[in-house]
Amino acid sequence: MTPQSPHAEFTEAARACSDVILRRYSTSFALACRLLAPATRPHVAAIYAWARVGDEVVDGAMDDPVAARDLIAEARRRTHRAVERGLDPDPVTHAFADTARRFGIGARLIDPFYDSMEADLEVTEHTEESLRRYIHGSAEVIGEMCLRTFAGGGLGDDDELAAGARALGSAFQKVNFLRDIREDSLELGRNYLPGRDPRALTERDVAELADDVDADLRVARISIDRIPGRDRVAVLAAHDLFxxxxxxxxxxxxxxxxxxxVRVPGPVKLAVLGRAASGRGRSIAARGQAVVR
Known part of the structure; x- marks a missing residue:
């Protein structure tokens, strides 16, 4: 880890900006993040906000894809500069760079994310292979980044935990594909379901896609118990919400x-968080069967 940033006051303000973006864009994830250890929470928010800004560029600028490509390319460059220098005038980039410097988040995890953002501007019909690359960059690396911040750092080099973090990120992304299928296909013109027509889903399609999510959740659940302290509770809550x-x-x-x-009602979300906080979180025991333990 690097020493504390010399720009401490600006870093605190930048973290506050990231927290606003987290709470504005993801109710479920923001609720789970409340259970993180206080020292971890701002770093996970910084990672989320940084990724959210990139996603917003490609989703919100589809009427001008050339401009969006330029913005993503510049975001990639300035992220690398900020990680190297420890300062950026953009608060979200600065907060992320501070976290990246502290916990050893480098090009191996940063560049696949931007590769996936660029793919959203170029690919409308995915193959199985292109989707695998897309999920890795848009979600799995985010899971690994978050893992690196847990328990004060040091967990990112644990292969089992890293595999679980990637699986959880993958599950989150695949759930979002199903939840947002109408918006993705009708408004953005994207198909994240190789071999399937998102405008003519069948019952079998939904069942198979949900089974795929359950498989990722099972892999993730195996490693969650090995995360120390309150961070484990927060990850379990996020797992259970999705x-x-x-x-x-x-x-x-x-x-x-x-x-x-399809959404999870607020009272149900609070009940799920309560079970996780009390140590009675869910595990995926069998295909499509969630149980309380």
Whole structure:
């Protein structure tokens, strides 16, 4: 880890900006992050906000993809500069760079993210291989980044934990593909489901996609118990919230998923968080079967 940043006051302000973005864009993830250890929370928020800004560029600038490509290319360059120098005038980039410097987050994890953002501007129909690369860059590396910040650092080199972090990131992304299928296909013109027509989903499609999410959640769940302290509770809560959403997408079936109305109600989210905080989190015990333990 690097010494504390000499720009401490600006770094605190930058972290506050990242926290606003986290709470504005992801209710479920923000709720789970409240359970993180206080020392971990700002770093996870910084990672989330940095990734959210990149995603916003490619989703919000589809009417001018050339400008979006320029913005993503510049974001990549300035992120690397900020990590090298320890300072950037943009608060979100600065907060992320501070976290990256502290916990050894470098090009191996940063560049695949930007590769995936560029793919969103170029690829409308994924193959199995291009989707694998996309999920790695857009979600799996984010899971690894977050893992590096847990328990004061030092967990990122544990291969089992890293595999679990990648699996959890993958599960989150695949759940989002199902939840947002209407927006992705009708508004953004993207298909993240190789070999399937997102405008004509079948019951079998939904069941198979939900099964795929459950498989990732099982892999992730194996390693969660090895995360120390409050950070383990927060990751378990995030796991359980997305497992709950996946269950609801499965039950909603093709019609419900295609309508784009599947969500986890607020009171249910709070109940899920309460179970995780009390140590009675869920594990995926069998295909499509979530149990409390």
């Amino acid at each position: 497992a709950e959403l996946n269950d609801r997408l499965r039950v909603a079936g093709a019609a419900g998923v295609s309508a784009g109305r």
